[in-house]
Amino acid sequence: MRKSITRPTIYSGIVLLMALLSGCASSPEPSSSSRYSISQDRAPTGDFDASDLKDAVPRYEPLSRGGNKSPYTVWGKQYTVMADASDYAQRGTASWYGEKFHGHKTSNGEIFDMYEMTAAHKSLPLPSYVRVTNLDNGRQTVVRVNDRGPFHGDRIIDLSYAAAKKLGYQSRGTANVEIVAITVAADGTMRVAGKNEPVASPPPAAPRKASAGEGIFVQVGSFSQPDSARQLSQRLRNVTDSPVRVFAAGQYHRVQVGPFIQRGLAEEQSKLIEQVGLGRPIVVTDPL
Template identity: 40%
Template structure:
């Protein structure tokens, strides 16, 4: 491979969109008669192989208890710019659903965990396997979805902020926490039905003030000392109250509470500017 070809390959790798199961990318280049007849490893596969420290996905060493997993309360969020763009994976074009209100779908759910923990999702947020999140191929990001495991009747709500799963028959990839909540961890996959929840945008100051108080969850970790340090640091930098919410082995950095939704949104934007792109708003 000559120098020009190497530079072109590196440029292509840098444009790959990040995803949970397979990164959205442009179709592979068709070999010309002067190139080797043996199909090369795709740039997408090479990128994935180099990007993750763990080759095969797995759960944390210690099982997670479902009792302390918080339910997400859907909040109005504008869609991200990248979360509304059509894209291509493995030669297949995916069209984003423009109006997902009332959208329902049945199929199989899978889950993803430690291999992807701490890496970026498709819209640039940090994947946290202990958060109630998920990946979907065609919903605008972020979206809120009610997921029901039709094998056992259990249901929960997740925030969709990633792309995938790119496997036949699978319609949603659950975070480790969400999969634990629905008892999908041991089975690996489960039959599910999903339904999009579309929160209404607050229209007036009066409506915003009548809503419950809000908190911002910044991060979660099993290391309490690190979480406490981060909570103090953010409180000083942003001049907002902070505290640590602990449930068994998991500790969360929480900011607030806030009475006004707009103020909460402003604080969330500041938090994300500091690098905590997976932070989200939740009700008290």
């Protein structure tokens, strides 16, 4: 015979459940939150080729609606967002973040892409542009800051995996760097921190046209292992009617679709490939 449940028993159960839920809600969320499918950050699989990546191009942008609250508190420590970053320059340790956060929102509401030239910083306005120099090897790049962090250790900036690869420290995890802010006013004038006079912003570089013996291609991936390149090329042949090739460039094997007679056609194909989840292609000009 099924035993009946009295009202006090039900009430006690509800109180206990509410207490448990309250305890969960008030607990600090661990870094390995269920928001992320990967508990520990890591580099993407394969050997990502950063040789064709272009620096972020500084331009005037209004402040983002998200990510600029000041002050704000993380893990009990308070941070203040700079009102003006035009004179900001600093030396310290840079780290990088990658696959764990790939596809998730940044602090200003954009989507983090570990293959783009972006970064996280604790106090620069969002968005901002900075020139980062790896003091260990002299390499430089320009990144767009659209996220907050890093919040542990003495690290002063967290670069995307792609930016770290371009600076040559992705395998070490950290590097000694110098950060210099690049600010662009609404009238287009650009100021580099440490320089006394503003400089005119350079006009956007026109896409390089293919010359004789060259073609316009959509590059979907680049690998040090030829088998990885062949596997991706086979997947591409199932989603596009355009020619697919594996082009050997030094130690890398580049998976490319094309050639195309117009850059616009290549960009359309690039968007289609991205929509089916085969990466974030770039349009390049390479030998036929």
